[in-house]
Amino acid sequence: MFHFARDCYVGTMQGLDLLLDQSSADAAFKADVLAFDRYQPAERIRIERHAPRVKVLRTLAQLLAAEPSLRVERVRIDGSSGCCDFRGTLVAVAGGAEHVFEFVWDCRWRAQVEGWVDRWGSADQSRAAREFGWRCFSLWERRAGPPAASPTHRELAAAE
Numbered sequence: 001m002f003h004f005a006r007d008c009y010v011g012t013m014q015g016l017d018l019l020l021d022q023s024s025a026d027a028a029f030k031a032d033v034l035a036f037d038r039y040q041p042a043e044r045i046r047i048e049r050h051a052p053r054v055k056v057l058r059t060l061a062q063l064l065a066a067e068p069s070l071r072v073e074r075v076r077i078d079g080s081s082g083c084c085d086f087r088g089t090l091v092a093v094a095g096g097a098e099h100v101f102e103f104v105w106d107c108r109w110r111a112q113v114e115g116w117v118d119r120w121g122s123a124d125q126s127r128a129a130r131e132f133g134w135r136c137f138s139l140w141e142r143r144a145g146p147p148a149a150s151p152t153h154r155e156l157a158a159a160e
Helices: 016-022 027-037 053-066 107-114 125-132 153-159
Strands: 002-005 008-011 045-047 074-081 085-094 097-106 137-143
Touching (some): 016 027, 027 074, 045 053, 053 074
Parallel strands (some): 045 074
Antiparallel strands (some): 002 008
């Protein structure tokens, strides 16, 4: 089923139910993940700056898959989204403690790993995003301490 989302159609995330079933996350958080997937309010998911819904869902899916024993109560995501990537930090609160993860979802990276090129000879990032969905994380790393502010794409470009 597809829902209208601003200027494009985006379906619900396939496989999310299975990830939720396998997760030890709090029932209220799981309900909010499903609500967010269905364009409904989700109090336990806080997004610090604008991010495409599908990229937030991919990040939540990665958390559920990579940390199935974590009893997540709520999350805070601070990320910067580009055409082929979404990078930043996710803070998961579980048992009153904050667990900080640095992440990079990058479909261009996944296409390069798979050796996929499009008709123009570039990494076929569209195919990678379509076929791998949330499984395009080139980085998912637990960090100690409070999260650092995520740089914007302009700041990253200026640093190069």
